[in-house]
Amino acid sequence: MFGDFDDTERCPAHNSEAEVALGFASGKAALQSGRRSVPSLVMAGRDFAAVVRKRERIELATRHGS
Incomplete structure (x- = not known):
């Protein structure tokens, strides 16, 4: 998610937390949609x-x- 110019991950723990939050937000949006x-x-x-x-x-x- 966030990294240096060469795509080296600088904050793996923060990136993982952000990815989980994004996954939950996506899941919540999917459940709230009519389809x-x-x-x-x-x-x-x-x-x-x-x-x-x-x-x-x-x-x-x-x-x-x-």
Whole structure:
């Protein structure tokens, strides 16, 4: 999201937080619109949750040196 001239990420934690906020805002907008596919929204939510869980496992493993 935000980076240096060579696309090196400067603030990974802030960028991740911004991406999650954007995802929630997009989801909220999708739910408030008159046109939505509930199965599609459920699938997207599951995909999002899976990515968050995977990243959390990687982060914990990195912190603990595993």
